[in-house]
Amino acid sequence: MRSFGGVVAVDGASVAVPSGELHGLIGPNGAGKSTLFHLISGYLRADRGQVIFAGRRVERLPPHARARLGISIAFQAVRLFRGMTVLENVMVGAHSWTRHGLLDAALRLPLHGREEAEIREQAASALERVGLLHLAARPAESLPLGQQRCVQVARALCGRPRVLLLDEPASGLRWAERGSLSELLAQLRAEGLAILLVEHDVRFVTGLASAITVMDRGRVIAAGAPDEIRRDPAVIAAYLGRERASA
Amino acid sequence: MSLFLQYLAAGIATGSTFALVATGFVVIYRVTGVINFAQGVFAVLGGFLAYSLLHAGVAHGLAEGLAVAVTAAIGLAFGLVALGRRGTPPLASLIVTLGLAIFSYAVVITIWGDNPISYEGLSGLLAVGGVSMQRQYVLIVAAAVATFLALALFFGRTYLGMALTACSSDQRAARLMGIDVWRMGLLAFAVGGALGGLAGVLLTPLQPVEFDSDVGIAVNGFAAAIFGGLVRPATAFAGGLVLGVAEAMVAGYFRSSYETAIALAVMLGLMLWQASRRGPTEE
Numbered sequence A: 001m002r003s004f005g006g007v008v009a010v011d012g013a014s015v016a017v018p019s020g021e022l023h024g025l026i027g028p029n030g031a032g033k034s035t036l037f038h039l040i041s042g043y044l045r046a047d048r049g050q051v052i053f054a055g056r057r058v059e060r061l062p063p064h065a066r067a068r069l070g071i072s073i074a075f076q077a078v079r080l081f082r083g084m085t086v087l088e089n090v091m092v093g094a095h096s097w098t099r100h101g102l103l104d105a106a107l108r109l110p111l112h113g114r115e116e117a118e119i120r121e122q123a124a125s126a127l128e129r130v131g132l133l134h135l136a137a138r139p140a141e142s143l144p145l146g147q148q149r150c151v152q153v154a155r156a157l158c159g160r161p162r163v164l165l166l167d168e169p170a171s172g173l174r175w176a177e178r179g180s181l182s183e184l185l186a187q188l189r190a191e192g193l194a195i196l197l198v199e200h201d202v203r204f205v206t207g208l209a210s211a212i213t214v215m216d217r218g219r220v221i222a223a224g225a226p227d228e229i230r231r232d233p234a235v236i237a238a239y240l241g242r243e244r245a246s247a
Numbered sequence B: 001m002s003l004f005l006q007y008l009a010a011g012i013a014t015g016s017t018f019a020l021v022a023t024g025f026v027v028i029y030r031v032t033g034v035i036n037f038a039q040g041v042f043a044v045l046g047g048f049l050a051y052s053l054l055h056a057g058v059a060h061g062l063a064e065g066l067a068v069a070v071t072a073a074i075g076l077a078f079g080l081v082a083l084g085r086r087g088t089p090p091l092a093s094l095i096v097t098l099g100l101a102i103f104s105y106a107v108v109i110t111i112w113g114d115n116p117i118s119y120e121g122l123s124g125l126l127a128v129g130g131v132s133m134q135r136q137y138v139l140i141v142a143a144a145v146a147t148f149l150a151l152a153l154f155f156g157r158t159y160l161g162m163a164l165t166a167c168s169s170d171q172r173a174a175r176l177m178g179i180d181v182w183r184m185g186l187l188a189f190a191v192g193g194a195l196g197g198l199a200g201v202l203l204t205p206l207q208p209v210e211f212d213s214d215v216g217i218a219v220n221g222f223a224a225a226i227f228g229g230l231v232r233p234a235t236a237f238a239g240g241l242v243l244g245v246a247e248a249m250v251a252g253y254f255r256s257s258y259e260t261a262i263a264l265a266v267m268l269g270l271m272l273w274q275a276s277r278r279g280p281t282e283e
Helices: A033-041 A063-069 A086-096 A102-107 A109-129 A145-158 A175-190 A202-208 A226-231 A233-246 B002-032 B039-055 B062-083 B090-112 B135-157 B159-169 B171-176 B181-203 B214-227 B233-253 B256-278
Strands: A002-004 A007-010 A022-026 A071-074 A163-167 A194-198 A211-216 A219-224 B125-128 B131-134
Touching: A022 A033, A022 A175, A022 A202, A033 A071, A033 A163, A033 A194, A063 A071, A063 A086, A063 B171, A071 A145, A086 A109, A086 A145, A086 B159, A109 A145, A109 B159, A145 A163, A145 A175, A175 A194, A175 A202, A202 A226, A211 A226, A211 A233, A219 A226, A219 A233, A226 A233, B002 B039, B002 B131, B002 B135, B002 B159, B002 B181, B002 B214, B002 B233, B039 B062, B039 B090, B039 B181, B039 B214, B062 B090, B062 B181, B125 B135, B131 B135, B135 B159, B135 B181, B135 B233, B159 B171, B159 B181, B171 B181, B181 B214, B214 B233, B214 B256, B233 B256
Parallel strands: A022 A194, A022 A211, A071 A163, A163 A194
Antiparallel strands: A002 A007, A211 A219, B125 B131
């Protein structure tokens, strides 16, 4: 549970994502999707409730410690590091698994160099997976927003995640780019990654997810397989219906 | 004319030390969001430490190097106290740095007393194109430029530097990438301590320092840092040089008691001009 001032953003919501599964989280604007998402990443702290990762309670851990356990995130609002190239941005993602601390960097330079080469390689392959390796040397902020989203996904992948949290990664992407993103997500799922996907586009999610949780006004109003969700009257009333009416 | 060139040389030399102090402000501010009011203290401590080491018979070069290493450690210690627990707001840390600066007066007076100290730097003159200047000036400028280039390489090219840059660009995002922003802040304080200490060991042969010299040094360094919006090291460095030259000119042609006031007025004018040209800055 988390409230902002007197406004309860998320209450009594529960999501479980086993590895090798892509879990969709949908709901209208202001439903609490992003809040729930950030309670998992550690960006926000829950007032009450638990976050359990690989059998371990992590809700009291600071965000960097959660990242080190294998929780990686791509933001809804693009947050790349300015003044750095695309490749360097992705390399920063590797901080969640690199061991070197301040002293390592100062005293064990040869090892540091080897690890740095490994990081660079890993970052390049993450960029290749999102199809942006050819832009590696460009300043990150010079890319169109859609591609910046993909760089965020690459940065998250470079962190060798066990759980990947993606907040509307497909928004702002062109049709073909959406297709390749959904292929990539299917691949990652097959590789055993647990993925939690927050998405506005219901069709995009239902094609990929093995389970979907629907939120509205901070509460879970439905959960289940994509087909069940599509037929759920509460969901149609709260969300799909509204979208159909506006479409 | 040659008088002008001599003032210019002196100005560039003192300006280089301001630039080092300014860079310290920028490094710490960018990574932690804290304006470190104790930045001038590092310079004072650097000067006193080098003074004591030289008097204990340690060779030139080694003494200064050791003093800088110790100020780096002091910077780390200040960072530990000022940053406190994770999540301490930068404004609280700022007040703590002010307290540390005042506390350091007591420490300096207890150890070294309240008399100004100085020691001999590089002696002798160097003639360049008909202008003779003190070799210490040349040393200061060379050391400052080399340090600045090394820092640029560190921040731009090393993985650790990238992490620091990431922290200064977006702390919360950096945290979610697994970067321990608190430890990066400590590192920034250590770098800031070394930069201040270096400025101190270079400056002391030119201007005697005493326990409260940190105010003058920090005001100049801070003005230079503000010139770069507290976030742009290169502009801050240039700001330091401008300030140094302006002060040397005022002291040379007018009165030395007005040097800081007039130099700061020049700085203010430049900043107004900068702001009117660019419009409101976003950083």
